[in-house]
Structure formats: C-alpha cells, structure tokens
Amino acid sequence: MLQYYIWTIGCQMNKAESERLGTYLEQLDYRATATAEEADIVVLNSCVVRQSAENRVINKLNALKSLKRLRPNLTLAVTGCVVNSEINQLQKSFPYVDYFFKPGDYPPWLGKDGLGMALPQCPSPSTFVPIMQGCNNFCSYCIVPYRRGRERSRPVAEIACETKELVHRGVKEVTLLGQNVDSYGHDLPDQPDLADLLKELNTIDGLARIRFLTNHPKDMSPKLIEAVACLDKVCEQISLPVQSGNNDILTAMRRGYTVEYYRQLVVQIRSEIPGVALSTDVIVGFPSESEPQFQQTVSLLSELRFDTVHVAAYSPRPETIAARELEDNVPLTEKKRRLNNIEQLQESIAAEINTQLLDKTVEILVEGRKKGKWQGRTRSDKLVFFSDNGNYLGQLVKIRIEKTSPWALQGRVELNSLN
Numbered sequence: 564m565l566q567y568y569i570w571t572i573g574c575q576m577n578k579a580e581s582e583r584l585g586t587y588l589e590q591l592d593y594r595a596t597a598t599a600e601e602a603d604i605v606v607l608n609s610c611v612v613r614q615s616a617e618n619r620v621i622n623k624l625n626a627l628k629s630l631k632r633l634r635p636n637l638t639l640a641v642t643g644c645v646v647n648s649e650i651n652q653l654q655k656s657f658p659y660v661d662y663f664f665k666p667g668d669y670p671p672w673l674g675k676d677g678l679g680m681a682l683p684q685c686p687s688p689s690t691f692v693p694i695m696q697g698c699n700n701f702c703s704y705c706i707v708p709y710r711r712g713r714e715r716s717r718p719v720a721e722i723a724c725e726t727k728e729l730v731h732r733g734v735k736e737v738t739l740l741g742q743n744v745d746s747y748g749h750d751l752p753d754q755p756d757l758a759d760l761l762k763e764l765n766t767i768d769g770l771a772r773i774r775f776l777t778n779h780p781k782d783m784s785p786k787l788i789e790a791v792a793c794l795d796k797v798c799e800q801i802s803l804p805v806q807s808g809n810n811d812i813l814t815a816m817r818r819g820y821t822v823e824y825y826r827q828l829v830v831q832i833r834s835e836i837p838g839v840a841l842s843t844d845v846i847v848g849f850p851s852e853s854e855p856q857f858q859q860t861v862s863l864l865s866e867l868r869f870d871t872v873h874v875a876a877y878s879p880r881p882e883t884i885a886a887r888e889l890e891d892n893v894p895l896t897e898k899k900r901r902l903n904n905i906e907q908l909q910e911s912i913a914a915e916i917n918t919q920l921l922d923k924t925v926e927i928l929v930e931g932r933k934k935g936k937w938q939g940r941t942r943s944d945k946l947v948f949f950s951d952n953g954n955y956l957g958q959l960v961k962i963r964i965e966k967t968s969p970w971a972l973q974g975r976v977e978l979n980s981l982n
C-alpha cells in the first residue's frame with residue numbers, strides 16, 4: 564500500500580486544505596505516515612506570509628532534496644502560497660520537486676475529482692470549512708492576493724450540504740474560513756452574504772457551534788453583527804485585525820479604515836453582542852513607523868483590551884506594494900523590541916480577563932486529549948483543560964474553572980451535558 568506524508572505550515576486555510584488532501588489520498592487507498600522518510604508521496608503545504616515562514620519552507624525543501632536523491636521514486640509536490648504564477652521559474656529553482664500546484668487546486672497527478680468533497684471519515688469534533696478562496700483587498704504588505712488570487716465564494720447550498728455531512732460524521736462545530744469572510748458571496752449569482760450563510764447553517768440539526776475567520780473591519784456589516792447576536796449557534800467571538808493604531812500607517816497599509824472607525828466598530832460589536840471575545844492582529848515595524856506611531860498602537864490595545872492579540876514584525880514580501888514602494892527602514896532589533904512590548908502588554912491584559920472566569924462555570928466542546936488532559940474551547944474561544952477518566956471526546960461539557968493563566972484555563976467537570 565502506498566503511503567503519504569503532508570507537511571503543513573501557515574494559516575487555518577492551509578490546515579483545512581491539507582486535511583482534505585489527506586482524506587482524498589486515503590480515498591485512493593494511500594495511508595498516512597508519521598515521517599517523510601517512510602512516504603511514497605510527500606506534499607509540502609507552504610506559507611510565505613512572513614520571511615520567517617518562507618525560511619522554514621526553504622529549509623524543509625533543502626532537507627527533502629537529500630531524501631529525493633536517496634529515493635528517486637519518491638513523488639515530491641509543493642502547494643500553498645510559495646506557488647506563484649511563475650511555476651516554470653520554481654521548477655528551475657527546485658528541479659527535484661515533481662509537482663507544484665496552487666493552493667486549493669487539485670494535485671496534478673491525481674486528476675480533478677472530488678477534492679472539494681473529500682471530507683474526513685472521522686473528523687475532529689471541531690472542523691474547518693473553507694467558504695471562499697482569495698482576496699480582493701491588496702493591503703500593501705500582504706502577499707496573499709498574489710498567491711491565492713481573487714475572491715471566489717462557494718455557493719451556500721454546497722457549504723450547507725457539506726456541513727450536514729460533517730455533522731453526520733460527528734462534527735459539532737465548524738469554523739468557516741476565508742481570507743476576508745465579510746465579503747463572502749458578492750461573486751455568486753444571488754449575492755448572499757455571510758449573515759445569510761450563517762442563518763442557513765444555524766438550522767442544521769446536530770450542529771452546536773459556528774465560528775468564522777477572518778474579518779476585515781471595513782467590510783463588517785451591521786447585518787453580520789446582528790446575525791452573530793441573534794443566531795444561537797454562532798459563537799460570541801470575532802477576529803478583527805486592526806494592524807496599527809496610527810492613521811498614517813493604516814493609510815500606508817491600504818487598510819481602508821481609520822482608528823476612529825475601528826474604535827466605533829468595536830463599541831458597536833460589544834454593545835450588540837454581550838460577552839463577545841475579540842481578537843486582533845498587529846504588525847509592528849511597518850516602513851517608517853516611528854516610536855510615537857507605535858505608542859499609538861500600544862495605547863489602542865490598552866484601551867480596547869482584546870482577548871487575544873497576534874503580533875508580527877513586518878517583513879517585506881515580494882510583489883507587494885510595500886515591498887516595491889517603501890523602504891524597510893525599522894531595524895530588526897527595534898521590530899523585536901516593539902513585538903516583545905506588545906506581547907508583554909497583552910499577557911497582562913489576557914491574565915486579567917481570564918482571571919474573571921475563576922470559580923465560574925463554562926461550557927466547552929471537548930476536542931481531544933493532550934498530555935493526559937482533555938482539552939476544549941468555550942464559545943468565546945478560551946482553551947480549557949481538565950482531567951477525568953471518562954470519554955468526553957466531542958461532548959459539550961460544563962467545567963468549573965479552578966485555575967487561569969493568560970493562555971489557558973483549567974478546571975473540573977461540573978455537569979456533563981451530552982449533545
């Protein structure tokens with residue numbers, strides 16, 4: 564029996580696509596292996612959104628070059644965002660790679676049947692569902708539109724059908740994925756939006772929770788906020804990348820909103836969705852970001868107090884507007900200092916927010932076990948661990964919180980509600 568190995572780095576979209584590719588290979592009687600050395604097919608699902616991720620991809624490709632030399636019959640394929648439109652150039656740079664194929668495409672040696680419906684037989688209780696590909700925004704620092712192309716939405720009926728099948732196979736929670744889910748549907752014939760899709764999925768029996776990623780502040784509509792507030796299965800959790808707390812930097816980033824607009828949006832979301840958990844993304848060290856401009860980002864984060872902040876140091880990405888037109892003039896040491904500064908700030912904010920859950924009861928969906936403990940997430944996406952000898956996989960369980968940290972909560976089973 565032939566064996567495959569998939570190495571994945573990057574965003575949830577890559578993880579979802581790797582999961583589907585693996586399922587598809589299994590339908591063709593391939594079996595997964597734990598290492599590339601044992602495999603007949605190795606697929607590298609890549610990310611180049613930051614220089615550090617691209618470096619890891621290149622290192623992995625170099626390691627696989629030796630393996631291919633030892634085993635010339637090994638099929639080596641590369642997908643994900645390293646694959647640009649210049650596949651000929653990639654083939655010249657990496658002649659030992661057999662196939663390059665674009666993210667979300669079909670593996671060229673397997674034909675074009677079924678990847679879209681290659682659903683895992685035994686999926687995790689919480690599973691990703693890609694609802695669209697690509698992005699039309701062209702934020703000045705972002706390579707994604709150049710690699711994943713323009714927005715293409717999947718029809719509501721197709722997503723609903725797939726979600727029903729996933730629920731039939733044991734899924735309790737779906738996270739709808741797209742680079743900018745707030746613009747979902749504008750390219751479909753009847754132009755449904757994300758709120759319409761959430762409404763449809765909310766009717767699916769057996770599905771307990773729905774999440775969605777990632778939002779763009781300029782495209783988040785009042786209708787969507789109302790849908791999150793009203794639909795019982797849609798979790799009170801919103802990711803809303805702000806990227807900077809300074810208007811000049813936001814303009815240079817081509818984000819399409821101001822700090823004032825963003826602040827008002829957060830106020831509106833919090834007033835309409837009580838208890839909502841908000842996460843955000845920030846880039847530090849964008850070209851010409853001064854210390855006072857950086858401090859405005861720090862102030863905004865202190866003021867808005869997000870549950871989670873993902874912070875990254877700017878690195879120029881080929882083809883992007885920022886890489887072509889702006890000098891990468893904030894020194895690396897300074898970028899690292901700013902990054903650490905925000906991480907420390909967020910650690911203390913998250914510690915304070917999570918402490919408020921001490922001695923409270925929360926409901927989690929149990930997703931698996933790690934180091935002998937069950938783990939799951941609250942509707943607000945808090946990671947919770949508990950110890951118990953029962954089998955809780957895929958169950959909604961009430962947990963009394965006994966210990967908190969900035970990153971996770973621990974507790975004990977209070978009341979087990981089987982769903």
Ligand code: SF4
Nearest residue numbers: 698701702705707742
């Ligand atoms: S919205 Fe901006 S940051 Fe997000 S994928 Fe599109 S271009 Fe990149």
